Amino acid sequence: MRIEIICTGDEVLSGKTVNTNFSHISRRLLEEGLPVTWETTVGDDRPTLIEAFRLASQRADAVIVNGGLGPTKDDLSQEVAAEAAGVGLVLWPEWLAKIEAFYAERGRAMPPNNRKQAMLPEGADLVDNPVGTACGFQIDIGKARFYFTPGVPREVYKMLEDQLIPRLRQLFGVKQVNYLKRFHSFGMGESRVDNVLSGVEDLAPAGAVKLGFQAHYPQLETKLAVQAPTLEQAKAIVAPVAEEVRKRLGTVIMAEDDETLEGVILDGLRAIGGDVAVAEVGTFGHVGVRLAAADPNGEVFRRSANTNRRHDLATLLDLASEDEALVENAATAVRVQTGATHGVAVLVDTSGARDPQIEIAIATADHVIRRGSNLVGNAERVRVGAVEMTLDSLRRLLTGQPVTETLDFEKAPK
Amino acid sequence: MRIEIICTGDEVLSGKTVNTNFSHISRRLLEEGLPVTWETTVGDDRPTLIEAFRLASQRADAVIVNGGLGPTKDDLSQEVAAEAAGVGLVLWPEWLAKIEAFYAERGRAMPPNNRKQAMLPEGADLVDNPVGTACGFQIDIGKARFYFTPGVPREVYKMLEDQLIPRLRQLFGVKQVNYLKRFHSFGMGESRVDNVLSGVEDLAPAGAVKLGFQAHYPQLETKLAVQAPTLEQAKAIVAPVAEEVRKRLGTVIMAEDDETLEGVILDGLRAIGGDVAVAEVGTFGHVGVRLAAADPNGEVFRRSANTNRRHDLATLLDLASEDEALVENAATAVRVQTGATHGVAVLVDTSGARDPQIEIAIATADHVIRRGSNLVGNAERVRVGAVEMTLDSLRRLLTGQPVTETLDFEKAPK
Numbered sequence: 001m002r003i004e005i006i007c008t009g010d011e012v013l014s015g016k017t018v019n020t021n022f023s024h025i026s027r028r029l030l031e032e033g034l035p036v037t038w039e040t041t042v043g044d045d046r047p048t049l050i051e052a053f054r055l056a057s058q059r060a061d062a063v064i065v066n067g068g069l070g071p072t073k074d075d076l077s078q079e080v081a082a083e084a085a086g087v088g089l090v091l092w093p094e095w096l097a098k099i100e101a102f103y104a105e106r107g108r109a110m111p112p113n114n115r116k117q118a119m120l121p122e123g124a125d126l127v128d129n130p131v132g133t134a135c136g137f138q139i140d141i142g143k144a145r146f147y148f149t150p151g152v153p154r155e156v157y158k159m160l161e162d163q164l165i166p167r168l169r170q171l172f173g174v175k176q177v178n179y180l181k182r183f184h185s186f187g188m189g190e191s192r193v194d195n196v197l198s199g200v201e202d203l204a205p206a207g208a209v210k211l212g213f214q215a216h217y218p219q220l221e222t223k224l225a226v227q228a229p230t231l232e233q234a235k236a237i238v239a240p241v242a243e244e245v246r247k248r249l250g251t252v253i254m255a256e257d258d259e260t261l262e263g264v265i266l267d268g269l270r271a272i273g274g275d276v277a278v279a280e281v282g283t284f285g286h287v288g289v290r291l292a293a294a295d296p297n298g299e300v301f302r303r304s305a306n307t308n309r310r311h312d313l314a315t316l317l318d319l320a321s322e323d324e325a326l327v328e329n330a331a332t333a334v335r336v337q338t339g340a341t342h343g344v345a346v347l348v349d350t351s352g353a354r355d356p357q358i359e360i361a362i363a364t365a366d367h368v369i370r371r372g373s374n375l376v377g378n379a380e381r382v383r384v385g386a387v388e389m390t391l392d393s394l395r396r397l398l399t400g401q402p403v404t405e406t407l408d409f410e411k412a413p414k
Numbered sequence: 415m416r417i418e419i420i421c422t423g424d425e426v427l428s429g430k431t432v433n434t435n436f437s438h439i440s441r442r443l444l445e446e447g448l449p450v451t452w453e454t455t456v457g458d459d460r461p462t463l464i465e466a467f468r469l470a471s472q473r474a475d476a477v478i479v480n481g482g483l484g485p486t487k488d489d490l491s492q493e494v495a496a497e498a499a500g501v502g503l504v505l506w507p508e509w510l511a512k513i514e515a516f517y518a519e520r521g522r523a524m525p526p527n528n529r530k531q532a533m534l535p536e537g538a539d540l541v542d543n544p545v546g547t548a549c550g551f552q553i554d555i556g557k558a559r560f561y562f563t564p565g566v567p568r569e570v571y572k573m574l575e576d577q578l579i580p581r582l583r584q585l586f587g588v589k590q591v592n593y594l595k596r597f598h599s600f601g602m603g604e605s606r607v608d609n610v611l612s613g614v615e616d617l618a619p620a621g622a623v624k625l626g627f628q629a630h631y632p633q634l635e636t637k638l639a640v641q642a643p644t645l646e647q648a649k650a651i652v653a654p655v656a657e658e659v660r661k662r663l664g665t666v667i668m669a670e671d672d673e674t675l676e677g678v679i680l681d682g683l684r685a686i687g688g689d690v691a692v693a694e695v696g697t698f699g700h701v702g703v704r705l706a707a708a709d710p711n712g713e714v715f716r717r718s719a720n721t722n723r724r725h726d727l728a729t730l731l732d733l734a735s736e737d738e739a740l741v742e743n744a745a746t747a748v749r750v751q752t753g754a755t756h757g758v759a760v761l762v763d764t765s766g767a768r769d770p771q772i773e774i775a776i777a778t779a780d781h782v783i784r785r786g787s788n789l790v791g792n793a794e795r796v797r798v799g800a801v802e803m804t805l806d807s808l809r810r811l812l813t814g815q816p817v818t819e820t821l822d823f824e825k826a827p828k
Contacts, residue, residue, distance in 0.1 A: 012437075013440065013450060013451075013452075013453065014440055014441060014444050014449070014450070015436065015437035015438060015439070015440030015441030015442075015444065015450075016437075016441065016628060017437070018432060018433070018434055018437045019432070019433055019436070019437065020432055022429065022433070022455075023429035023430075023431070023432045023433065024429060025429070026427065026428055026429030027428060027429030027430065028429075030428050030429070035428070036427060036428070036429075037427075037456075037457070037462065038427075038454070038455070038456055038462065038466075039427065039454070039455035039456075040452070040453065040454055040455075041436075041452070041453035041454075041455075042451075042452055042453075043451070048451065048452065052452075055469065214430060282710075284702075284703050284706040284707045284710075285699045285702045285703045285706055285718060285720060286703065288698075288699045288702075288720040289698050289699045289700065289703060289720070292698040292699055292720055292721075292722055293698045295722065296696075296698075296722055296764075296793075297722060297723075298721060298722030298723035298726060301721075301722060302721065302726055303719055303720060303721035303726050303727070303730060304699060304719075304720045304721075305717055305718075305719055305720075306699060306702040306703070306706055306717060306718045306719075306720060307706075307712060307715075307716065307717035307718075308706055308709065308710055308711060308712030308715060309711075309712035312712060312716055312717050312752075313717070315752070316717060316751075316752075337730075338726075338729070338730075350710075379710075
C-alpha cells in the first residue's frame with residue numbers, strides 16, 4: 001500500500017499559504033490505517049505538474065492531488081491529468097448543471113469560466129463535492145489511481161471523510177474500522193506519561209492497541225488507536241486499556257475524546273447552578289478568553305478583568321496591592337461583586353522579581369483555595385502554563401480532585 | 415536556477431507536525447530572489463530518502479534538506495547524504511568539541527549518541543549552527559549542491575539567514591539586494607486594493623518594483639518588492655511608489671514594515687502621556703488581549719473587562735443595560751473609573767438580534783465618539799472584525815484620522 005499526496009499551487013509552493021491541507025489529510029489517513037509515504041508540492045506550472053504526476057504514477061498505488069480544480073486559467077489539474085492519462089477532456093453536463101444551480105441559488109449568473117470546472121478527463125469518475133463548485137474525480141494514471149481534490153480546506157476535508165477514505169479503504173481491502181480513544185492531560189510531560197503507561201497495551205490482544213502522543217504545550221493528548229471489524233468490537237478491545245490509562249494518569253486527565261477543559265468546567269458549574277468571575281494579572285486575559293469562547297451566551301461565565309499590573313487590579317477591586325493575600329482577596333472580591341458562586345484570580349509575574357511567579361486563588365462561599373507555582377521555561381511558556389493551571393485548578397475543584405498537586409512543569413520555589 | 419527543498423521526518427510526513435519550516439524557508443528565499451520550484455516530504459526511511467535525494471540531484475541546481483540531523487538513530491541525513499554522494503562518514507573533531515562544550519556549559523556530560531552529530535560525509539563543508547548541536551553541511555550530489563539543515567525552527571531559520579541565503583545568492587550569482595516595503599491595512603479588500611493601486615509600479619523603472627499582497631483577515635499586507643545593487647538604491651527606487659501607495663490607500667494604512675496596529679496605538683498614547691481602559695461584550699476579550707500582549711508592563715494599558723452579556727457589563731459599571739447609549743456610557747465609565755485618558759467600549763452581538771451588530775465608543779475627557787457597524791460573514795468573522803475595528807478606531811482617533819469611515823467589509827444597517 002503506497003499512498004502519495006501531491007499538493008499543487010503557487011501559493012503553497014511559495015510559502016504564502018502554510019500547507020495545513022496536507023497535514024490534515026495525512027493525519028486522518030494514518031488514523032484510518034492508510035499511511036502516506038511521500039508528499040510533493042509543485043506550483044501551477046504544466047511541465048512540473050506532468051513530471052510530478054509521472055513520478056508518483058510510477059511509485060504509488062494511490063495518489064491524492066490537492067488543488068488546481070478552480071475556474072481560473074492557472075488551475076491546471078484536469079488538463080494535466082488528461083495529458084498524463086493520454087486522454088482528452090469531456091464535459092460532464094450533470095456537474096455543469098450543478099454549478100449553474102449553485103450560482104442560481106445565490107441569485108447570480110454562472111461566470112463563463114466556471115464551465116471549465118465541469119470538464120473532466122475521459123474515463124474519469126466523478127468524486128462528489130457537495131459544498132463547492134470544484135468537481136473531484138478519480139482516474140488511473142500508470143499503475144496508480146489518482147484522486148483529484150479541491151484546494152479549499154472545507155471542501156477537501158469533507159471529500160476526504162465522505163469519499164476518499166471509503167474509496168481508499170476499499171482499494172486496499174482495509175476491512176477494519178478504526179477507533180481512536182483520546183485523553184487530554186495537563187501536568188505530566190510526554191516522556192513521563194510514556195513511562196507511566198509502559199505496557200498498558202498488553203491489556204489488549206497483542207498488537208491490537210497502539211499507544212501514541214501529541215504534545216501541544218501545555219496540554220498532552222494520549223491516544224489509543226485500535227482496529228477491529230466493527231466499532232463495537234474496537235471499543236470493547238480498547239476498554240480495559242482505557243480504564244488502565246485512567247487509573248495510572250489519574251487526576252492529570254482533564255478531558256476525554258472531544259471534551260475540552262473548558263467544557264468540563266462549564267458542565268461542572270451548570271451541574272451546581274454555579275457561575276464564575278475572573279481577575280487576571282499578567283496572563284494577557286487568556287483565562288477569560290478561554291471561558292468566554294466556550295460560553296458565548298454567558299450562561300456561567302460572568303466576566304474577567306484583564307490587567308498587567310497588580311496595582312491596577314488592586315485599584316479596580318479596592319484592595320491593597322502590596323497585601324500578601326492579594327490573590328485571595330481578589331478571588332473573593334470578584335465573587336462577591338458579581339454574586340458568582342466561584343471567584344478565580346491569577347497573578348503572574350514573569351520578570352523574575354516575585355516568588356512564586358504564579359499565584360492562583362479560587363474563592364467559594366465557604367472558603368478560598370490558594371496555590372503558588374514556578375514553572376520551567378521562558379515568559380511565554382510561564383504565561384501559557386499559568387492560564388492552563390488556573391483553568392485546571394477550577395476543573396479539579398469542581399470535579400472533587402486535589403487542587404494543589406505538584407506538576408512536572410513546576411520547579412521548587414527559590 | 416532550480417532550487418528544491420526536501421523535508422524529512424515521520425512527524426512531518428504523518429501530519430503530526432504542520433510544515434511551517436517549509437513555508438518559512440520558501441517565502442524567505444522568494445523574497446531574496448531565489449524561488450523554490452519543487453518540495454518533497456519523506457519520512458525517516460532510508461530507501462525513500464535515497465530515492466528523494468537521487469531525484470532532486472537530477473532535477474535541481476541546489477537542494478535544501480531539512481531535518482534528520484539529530485542524535486537519534488532515526489536521524490539519517492548524514493548517512494544517506496554520504497551514501498548518495500558515494501563517500502564515507504568522517505568525524506569533524508571541531509564540531510565534536512563544540513557539542514561537548516555546549517553540554518559542559520549546561521553542567522552536563524554529552525550523551526554518547528550526540529557524537530553522531532559530528533560525523534559528516536567526506537568532502538562536505540560545514541555550515542555553522544551557532545544555536546544548536548546539529549551541524550549543518552553542504553555537499554555536491556549529482557549535479558546539485560545539497561545543503562543539510564536542522565529541523566528545529568529556531569536553528570534552521572538562523573542558518574537560513576546567516577548561511578544559506580548568502581551561499582545561494584553566491585551560487586546563482588545574485589548580486590542584487592532585496593528590499594521589501596510593507597503596508598498593513600484594515601478595511602479594504604485585496605481585490606479593491608489591487609484595483610486602487612493599479613499602475614503604481616510604473617512610478618519606478620519598468621519591472622523594478624513588484625506589487626504583492628498577503629491577506630490574513632482582518633488585516634491585509636501590501637508588499638512592494640525591489641531588487642537593486644545596494645539597499646540605499648533599493649529604497650530610492652521604491653520611495654515614489656511607496657509614497658503613491660500611502661496617498662491612494664490613505665487612512666486604511668494602519669502601520670508600515672515591522673510596526674503593528676497595537677504598537678501605533680501604544681506610541682500614540684505614550685506621546686500624549688495617555689492610557690486606556692476597555693470594556694468588551696461578545697469579543698471574548700480579544701481587544702484586551704491585543705493591548706495587554708503589546709504592553710506587558712502595563713505602561714498605558716490599564717485594564718479590560720471581558721463579558722458576553724450586556725447585562726453583566728452594565729452591572730459591573732453600574733449602568734442600565736437597556737439604555738441605547740450603553741456603549742457610550744460604558745466607555746465613559748471605564749475611563750472615569752480608571753482615570754485613564756481614553757475609555758473604549760465594544761459591544762458585539764452575533765445572534766442577529768441587534769442592529770447594528772457591532773457598537774464601538776471611545777470616550778476622552780472632552781467627548782465620546784460612537785460608531786455602529788454590521789460586518790459581512792459568520793459570527794467568528796464578525797467578532798474578529800469587531801476587535802480589529804475597535805483597535806483601528808482608537809488608532810484613527812490617536813493619529814487624527816476620521817474614525818467613522820465606512821469599510822469594505824461593512825454592510826448597510828437592516
